[in-house]
Amino acid sequence: MSAKIKVGVLGATGMVGQRYIKLLENHPWFEVTYVAASPRSAGKAYKDAVKNRWLIGENIPAGVADLTVEDANDEKKALGKCQFVFSALEMGKEEIKALEAAYAAEGIPVVSNASANRWTEDVPMLVPEINYSHLDVIAEQKKHHGWDKGFIAVKPNCSLQTYMMPIHALIQAGYPVKRMVVTTLQATSGAGYPGVPSFDMIDNIVPFIGGEEEKTEKECLKILGKVQDGKIVNAEYPVVSSTCTRVPVIDGHTACVSLEFADKKPSLEEIEKIWTSYKSVPQELNLPSAPEHPIVVRHEENRPQPRRDRETEKGMACVIGRLRPCNVFDIKFVSLSHNTKRGAALGGILNAELLKAKGFFDNL
Amino acid sequence: MSAKIKVGVLGATGMVGQRYIKLLENHPWFEVTYVAASPRSAGKAYKDAVKNRWLIGENIPAGVADLTVEDANDEKKALGKCQFVFSALEMGKEEIKALEAAYAAEGIPVVSNASANRWTEDVPMLVPEINYSHLDVIAEQKKHHGWDKGFIAVKPNCSLQTYMMPIHALIQAGYPVKRMVVTTLQATSGAGYPGVPSFDMIDNIVPFIGGEEEKTEKECLKILGKVQDGKIVNAEYPVVSSTCTRVPVIDGHTACVSLEFADKKPSLEEIEKIWTSYKSVPQELNLPSAPEHPIVVRHEENRPQPRRDRETEKGMACVIGRLRPCNVFDIKFVSLSHNTKRGAALGGILNAELLKAKGFFDNL
Amino acid sequence: MSAKIKVGVLGATGMVGQRYIKLLENHPWFEVTYVAASPRSAGKAYKDAVKNRWLIGENIPAGVADLTVEDANDEKKALGKCQFVFSALEMGKEEIKALEAAYAAEGIPVVSNASANRWTEDVPMLVPEINYSHLDVIAEQKKHHGWDKGFIAVKPNCSLQTYMMPIHALIQAGYPVKRMVVTTLQATSGAGYPGVPSFDMIDNIVPFIGGEEEKTEKECLKILGKVQDGKIVNAEYPVVSSTCTRVPVIDGHTACVSLEFADKKPSLEEIEKIWTSYKSVPQELNLPSAPEHPIVVRHEENRPQPRRDRETEKGMACVIGRLRPCNVFDIKFVSLSHNTKRGAALGGILNAELLKAKGFFDNL
Amino acid sequence: MSAKIKVGVLGATGMVGQRYIKLLENHPWFEVTYVAASPRSAGKAYKDAVKNRWLIGENIPAGVADLTVEDANDEKKALGKCQFVFSALEMGKEEIKALEAAYAAEGIPVVSNASANRWTEDVPMLVPEINYSHLDVIAEQKKHHGWDKGFIAVKPNCSLQTYMMPIHALIQAGYPVKRMVVTTLQATSGAGYPGVPSFDMIDNIVPFIGGEEEKTEKECLKILGKVQDGKIVNAEYPVVSSTCTRVPVIDGHTACVSLEFADKKPSLEEIEKIWTSYKSVPQELNLPSAPEHPIVVRHEENRPQPRRDRETEKGMACVIGRLRPCNVFDIKFVSLSHNTKRGAALGGILNAELLKAKGFFDNL
The missing domain is CATH 3.30.360.10 (Dihydrodipicolinate Reductase; domain 2)
Incomplete structure (x- = not known):
């Protein structure tokens, strides 16, 4: 199939979320079709939600500017709108943990930038050059939670x-x-x-x-x-x-x-x-x-x-x-x-590329 | 005697030299009466030599602004004009070494900020709180060079x-x-x-x-x-x-x-x-x-x-x-x-105060 | 009377409030005896309320560090604890306007840094060198509000x-x-x-x-x-x-x-x-x-x-x-x-000094 | 002809010179084949001349790194090595004026970033969008000096x-x-x-x-x-x-x-x-x-x-x-x-592109 994989960004209005959106602008495999943030931004066009505080270069990527921001707390909103999500959520650790699990439970894989799940035993914390073999724990993770297609993979601290x-x-x-x-x-x-x-x-x-x-x-x-x-x-x-x-x-x-x-x-x-x-x-x-x-x-x-x-x-x-x-x-x-490319958004994208290449996004 | 000790500053137009001049502005024991720098500045009033590049606070101390800058290379110029000098010379290491020795030979103690003499065996490298006892090598230093009143003491690197x-x-x-x-x-x-x-x-x-x-x-x-x-x-x-x-x-x-x-x-x-x-x-x-x-x-x-x-x-x-x-x-x-107070000029002044208190400036 | 006038600072934990406290540290006429801020800080010792975010120099003035922060919204708390207040409140304009009036109504003059009352017709916006004569409107202000001792005076924008x-x-x-x-x-x-x-x-x-x-x-x-x-x-x-x-x-x-x-x-x-x-x-x-x-x-x-x-x-x-x-x-x-001395806190203090010298703080 | 025009950069080791070299890295029309700077750099490989002080991005363009730096004061060195030069010379105004004329006299057009010739009456000071018509004075300039192919065109101040x-x-x-x-x-x-x-x-x-x-x-x-x-x-x-x-x-x-x-x-x-x-x-x-x-x-x-x-x-x-x-x-x-793209090197390159498009580099 030649179409790109549809991707959501959670925490899309924050700095890392913006960086994801910018870096995915012309990505060969992935296309941002869904943006979610706090209830305060929900319902606005993305360009209005980040008005006067777009941080990455001069312009918001054209394809995303007019997307409507959804409430990131409602994982069901994402169903049918994207095949997996990048999580750049900025909230309490326990809230993020629960929310990332909720997306996974809905069958939406979560490639996360947040620290919440870094120490979850069966969640791989990936630097693809180093520990690609940790992908092996995802099967166990799915089984343990009874998740069918969804799962969580994270990246480590930027420093x-x-x-x-x-x-x-x-x-x-x-x-x-x-x-x-x-x-x-x-x-x-x-x-x-x-x-x-x-x-x-x-x-x-x-x-x-x-x-x-x-x-x-x-x-x-x-x-x-x-x-x-x-x-x-x-x-x-x-x-x-x-x-x-x-x-x-x-x-x-x-x-x-x-x-x-x-x-x-x-x-x-x-x-x-x-x-x-x-x-x-x-x-x-x-x-x-x-x-x-x-x-x-x-x-x-x-x-x-x-x-x-x-x-x-x-x-x-x-x-x-x-x-x-x-x-x-x-x-x-x-x-x-x-730190915001290798250490954050582009590192997350590389994780997603590895997952895609290894078949983890098949049949979504 | 209640009068202050007359002090010269070598390298008086550079940043450390300026810092010495500022910090000595109201010093209870020392008074800047002599400023020397490179031949390029020699002959100018100090305020003209540092015009448009006075670096420390808004104004040049009043007592120094009108002093005539002398050529620091000519140690004999300092005779009778100051009792000891602070060296903040900025030139080649060997040149500084020779020049500081020349002042000492003329009977003018040198309290130096430069690195040239830090590894001279009989020159104390002072942090007064730590190694005040190193003052004991000055007697040896004088004897070795045949210097009567002059000597050299230095301070270490600022970092x-x-x-x-x-x-x-x-x-x-x-x-x-x-x-x-x-x-x-x-x-x-x-x-x-x-x-x-x-x-x-x-x-x-x-x-x-x-x-x-x-x-x-x-x-x-x-x-x-x-x-x-x-x-x-x-x-x-x-x-x-x-x-x-x-x-x-x-x-x-x-x-x-x-x-x-x-x-x-x-x-x-x-x-x-x-x-x-x-x-x-x-x-x-x-x-x-x-x-x-x-x-x-x-x-x-x-x-x-x-x-x-x-x-x-x-x-x-x-x-x-x-x-x-x-x-x-x-x-x-x-x-x-x-770094420019403890680590440079005020550290040098503390060295001079220790030397004074210990009698090294008596009979100059 | 030789004792200093007791002064309160409203908005004491913000940057301008901190600046007031620092600048009043050794003031010959005024002494900070009362600090008030948002309910979030109320009840804490001042030093705890600004822990890890004291902004002005290295240390909190000793006399203020242990004062208990009061809720700035409750003007009655200030009664008996200070004779006038500096207002460095950071809240909505209408809230500040109402609150400054409440203090004035309680007989506590307000020397304000906030912009809320700058355009109130009978409130002088003072730069003491320029428009000291505007103090004349204070009598009218008091009469209009039926205030006995309290009143409001402000300073203009810092720029x-x-x-x-x-x-x-x-x-x-x-x-x-x-x-x-x-x-x-x-x-x-x-x-x-x-x-x-x-x-x-x-x-x-x-x-x-x-x-x-x-x-x-x-x-x-x-x-x-x-x-x-x-x-x-x-x-x-x-x-x-x-x-x-x-x-x-x-x-x-x-x-x-x-x-x-x-x-x-x-x-x-x-x-x-x-x-x-x-x-x-x-x-x-x-x-x-x-x-x-x-x-x-x-x-x-x-x-x-x-x-x-x-x-x-x-x-x-x-x-x-x-x-x-x-x-x-x-x-x-x-x-x-x-901008934070002449343009903010020290400008406010100069206003208070002018008011004091002109008798506006007599009989408080 | 499909080959690129050979270009020299005068003042190639300074910041503007480096910017020219970087911006011409993949230029469709021009290729840097000649670099000249002060006698101090002459004879060195370009990469050695700017060692530890390459300023523009991480690497020196590969094609230029190994060029030998020539003495910019000797215009004859450029003969046969480049067809025109960008001047980013940093020296006295009169020296630059004389030197740019010397290159022009040798038949090497000079597209200059320097201010020396901005007020020369028959030298156009170009912002191509604004005053492309000023190219008309070049004919007069050549005639006046008796120059055959060489000429001088400049750009204005960056601000x-x-x-x-x-x-x-x-x-x-x-x-x-x-x-x-x-x-x-x-x-x-x-x-x-x-x-x-x-x-x-x-x-x-x-x-x-x-x-x-x-x-x-x-x-x-x-x-x-x-x-x-x-x-x-x-x-x-x-x-x-x-x-x-x-x-x-x-x-x-x-x-x-x-x-x-x-x-x-x-x-x-x-x-x-x-x-x-x-x-x-x-x-x-x-x-x-x-x-x-x-x-x-x-x-x-x-x-x-x-x-x-x-x-x-x-x-x-x-x-x-x-x-x-x-x-x-x-x-x-x-x-x-x-300021260093539109206002300096890339502005100069645009000037050269205009000159090329208008035929001023034909028959060099």
């Missing part, structure tokens, strides 16, 4: 994306990582809109992001986990200690990483080779949003920089620079990724 | 100041520190003027500062060293690994620190007590620029922040927040200091 | 303060101004907290501030009006056309002004003389917050600049630079004032 | 571009403009690299740009001039008064404009219609860099904004918002253009 692929590449190449100390300098778009007040971001940084460090330290281990008996068993390593700070940057999280290998220690040359040759399932499947090179290594002494490097590989690469020895651990480096 | 006092406090309390991983987020004023282009600091950070990480990792050990046989013998610990980044902040360096103790591990409560009760010689001597509390601990979850906390204790405190366990090392915390 | 004193100085010197075109570049603190999102203020400006241009164009004429028969009769000139923009600056509004004189045209030298010699009642009365020089003229080609010049004269001066001929009108210049 | 097309559209529609008061908020990229120090652009604006106001006020009249007897005769109107300020924005100049018509006054509706239907020769010729809509009108109350709107129509549109009556003149509006 992790900044360094998980290079870590995975090293582990996979036979160099397990034991411990890491990470400091992140995170962009304000990560907090949504209105998000961080300008009063806090002019001539200032804020050395704290609520809940971020805990997420970072924990989610890492689930992402690197293995599927056993229909469940994801977390990895034990690496142990991560992170400090997350907010800096006056629009898009692009930067991570300063020091790490210690568990046993063998590759040379800097080997590491660079491992990173630049890193490819995985999304590249093999040639998924539309997959970066050709998931990891890009730069040699300038002062890179990566958010404004210059965030758009590398359509905003889907992890850009690394300053690889050098660490005199406390083994190596240190600086890593960067686009 | 170190952000966390050296808390480390010293812990060591002194019986908890030696073995290893530290530090990431700094440094203010642009640290690069002088014009310094970092705005093109690099709008919607951006730069994860690199030339030479800074090396300085940070090494200077730490000299500061914590001991005087033996008229020389400073460096400490062996802590081993420091640092990543230094530049962020869009005017003043105030922030450091994210993870550290491991060598043997005993104090509780978080003990650490806070050690820090808040930390006092040293500058406090005992009641030096004019000494902070009453060199270390200030904050309990808000999102502090310290540069714009809000940098002026704590006249810009001379190290402000610490977010003290918490580290799951890789023992503890982590965020620390902040004012 | 006007940036250029009203220089305009008034010219008019008063015999050079009435006919027309003005003004573009303002306004600081984000003018929008309160959280106020303008950082997403809008990084690598961006916003050429619109809701309602600001209309206020600017109208309020000017009331400020310059005359009292006739107990009422303020607005001036007819100057006609003002303004464009108000928001820029990434913490404090300090800048105005670019082109103006045309009504008849006689002073030389640039005369204008400078008029401005630098401008003094008025606050200076004659030596009010504690009055600037010695309400207008300061700078000659550097690139000044005034917000970060460098906003603190001039304790943040109470209008700082002018770039005075030059205009080839469309007569002259143009750039003018700057501190 | 003018922000509002010249809408003004021209109105004039052309029969509504001549008499007077304008303009305040610009200009991006820092306009000052090149390193350009404006970050110390001046954090929590600050600078209300002055050297020479900019004079250029703005004068160049306007040449652009709108007519060709008579082989020379450009300047227009007499509009009289412009401008204030130019620098704000912390990377790219995108904003202009706040108030204007008075000379006689007839169109309605706001008519004006919008004039603007949105504005087309000219570049659109008719379908030049590769011509915007389909040179003027774009937005209706949101808070637009245009630099970060959101600068890329409109590939960065070649003038984006207008906030069209409304002015109570001093007739109308006011806010206008925005991309």
Whole structure:
């Protein structure tokens, strides 16, 4: 069938929802046909619901501007209007959890950006290059809930994306990582809109992001986990200690990483080779949003920089620079990724592309 | 004698030089009577030499505006016009080294902000709260050079100041520190003027500062060293690994620190007590620029922040927040200091106050 | 009586309320003894009500930190606890109007920062240097409402303060101004907290501030009006056309002004003389917050600049630079004032000082 | 002939030079085959000459990275290596003037971004939509100098571009403009690299740009001039008064404009219609860099904004918002253009495209 898959966006008026709509504008497989948000926006044309606060580039994509916004709390409204949904809901964790389940129960798969279901045991938390095999738990998830076609898949916290692929590449190449100390300098778009007040971001940084460090330290281990008996068993390593700070940057999280290998220690040359040759399932499947090179290594002494490097590989690469020895651990480096592309909406779209390619959207 | 000591400022037109002039405006002991800079400025009234680029607050201090700028390369010009000098010279390292020695040879003590003499064996690199005892090498320095009244004392790199006092406090309390991983987020004023282009600091950070990480990792050990046989013998610990980044902040360096103790591990409560009760010689001597509390601990979850906390204790405190366990090392915390006050000019002035109080400026 | 006057702050947890509390910390005449805010904060200690969001410098003034926040909607709570109040209320215009009247009716004078009563006919909108004579309408106001001791006095919009004193100085010197075109570049603190999102203020400006241009164009004429028969009769000139923009600056509004004189045209030298010699009642009365020089003229080609010049004269001066001929009108210049000091809280305090000095707080 | 025209870039290592190289990366007509800069860079591979300071996106275009940089002062080096040059020279005005003439004398046309030849009587200062007819003076220019194939064409100051097309559209529609008061908020990229120090652009604006106001006020009249007897005769109107300020924005100049018509006054509706239907020769010729809509009108109350709107129509549109009556003149509006695309390199490329389409590059 040549027609595109019909897609809904939940939380369509928020920053991540808008980003989904923008990034899906000319998507080869998916087409936004349904938008839902809070009751306050329900009933309005999308263009009126985001009037004076369209955040992504100059214009709302033409096909979406005139869609009527529905109430995201009413999952039945979506029936027949879209085949699966991207969830960019912004509400309480328990509410999101219940609502995502309600969509799944109606037979509508949910590809979620929210943190609510990240720790649900049978919900895969996907970085397609790393843990595509976690898709295997979806069958168990469906069975457990008695869901027929619907299911839930999530993506991890945006700040992790900044360094998980290079870590995975090293582990996979036979160099397990034991411990890491990470400091992140995170962009304000990560907090949504209105998000961080300008009063806090002019001539200032804020050395704290609520809940971020805990997420970072924990989610890492689930992402690197293995599927056993229909469940994801977390990895034990690496142990991560992170400090997350907010800096006056629009898009692009930067991570300063020091790490210690568990046993063998590759040379800097080997590491660079491992990173630049890193490819995985999304590249093999040639998924539309997959970066050709998931990891890009730069040699300038002062890179990566958010404004210059965030758009590398359509905003889907992890850009690394300053690889050098660490005199406390083994190596240190600086890593960067686009938090609202790789780290949020485009990462979610890549998840959906993987699900589609693996047949999870057949027969919807 | 009630009259103030006459002071010269070398490199008086640069940002640190201007900061010295501003901070000495109403100093109880010192009075700026001599300003020197590059030959390009020599012969001009100071106010004309810095016309349209006075950087510190709205106005040039009245007593200095009309001084004639002299050529800093000619140390003999300073004779009779000032009793000691602050060096904020901006030129090649070897040139500065030779020039500071030339002033000392003329009997003019040099209290320097420059990095040129930081590794000269018999030159003390002072943080008065930590290593006042290093003043003992000055006698050796004079003897070695055959200098009568002149000598050189320096201060360390500004970024170190952000966390050296808390480390010293812990060591002194019986908890030696073995290893530290530090990431700094440094203010642009640290690069002088014009310094970092705005093109690099709008919607951006730069994860690199030339030479800074090396300085940070090494200077730490000299500061914590001991005087033996008229020389400073460096400490062996802590081993420091640092990543230094530049962020869009005017003043105030922030450091994210993870550290491991060598043997005993104090509780978080003990650490806070050690820090808040930390006092040293500058406090005992009641030096004019000494902070009453060199270390200030904050309990808000999102502090310290540069714009809000940098002026704590006249810009001379190290402000610490977010003290918490580290799951890789023992503890982590965020620390902040004012890089052009504690970390540069006011730190230099405190050094001079210590020297004065200890009699090093007698009989000039 | 030597004791200070007891003062309440309504809207004490917002940005302007906090600024009042900070600026009154060591005020010679007034002492904050009462703080009130929304019901959400009522009952908490002030320090807890603003926990993690104290915005002005590092610490809450000691005397206020432990005050219990009362519900600002209940004017009777203030009885006996303070003699007059500063209103920094943030709610709907009609609610503020009713609430300020309720306080006045209880015998508590209200010195307001809010816009609600700016166009109430018998409420003076004060810039003490300009229209101290408008105090004369207070007697009429009290009579009209049957208020005994209470009354309301307000201050104008912050952006006007940036250029009203220089305009008034010219008019008063015999050079009435006919027309003005003004573009303002306004600081984000003018929008309160959280106020303008950082997403809008990084690598961006916003050429619109809701309602600001209309206020600017109208309020000017009331400020310059005359009292006739107990009422303020607005001036007819100057006609003002303004464009108000928001820029990434913490404090300090800048105005670019082109103006045309009504008849006689002073030389640039005369204008400078008029401005630098401008003094008025606050200076004659030596009010504690009055600037010695309400207008300061700078000659550097690139000044005034917000970060460098906003603190001039304790943040109470209008700082002018770039005075030059205009080839469309007569002259143009750039003018700057501190929007949260002169333009908000300290301007309000100066109003209260004028009221006190003129006997309006006697017998409270 | 299907091969592309070979192009040189003078001043290739500066910000505008880099922008030219990036924008010509996949140009359908032109190909960069020659790069020249100061003697300091001469002899180096281009990628080494801009090492650690490549400013435009992440990578140097592949075809240019390995070109050897030549000394721009030696025009003979360019012979045979390129057919015409873009001049983005950064040196003294008289030097540029002489050097551009030297290239022209060698038969190499110069399409210049520099201001040196803007006031040369027989050099056209082109905004292709407005004054394509000024190309007629080139014949005279060649004759006067005795140049065979070479000639010089320039573009105006970037800040003018922000509002010249809408003004021209109105004039052309029969509504001549008499007077304008303009305040610009200009991006820092306009000052090149390193350009404006970050110390001046954090929590600050600078209300002055050297020479900019004079250029703005004068160049306007040449652009709108007519060709008579082989020379450009300047227009007499509009009289412009401008204030130019620098704000912390990377790219995108904003202009706040108030204007008075000379006689007839169109309605706001008519004006919008004039603007949105504005087309000219570049659109008719379908030049590769011509915007389909040179003027774009937005209706949101808070637009245009630099970060959101600068890329409109590939960065070649003038984006207008906030069209409304002015109570001093007739109308006011806010206008925005991309200063390093429309206002610099891409504007220069459009000039070259016009020259090519009109046959000025035939037989080179």
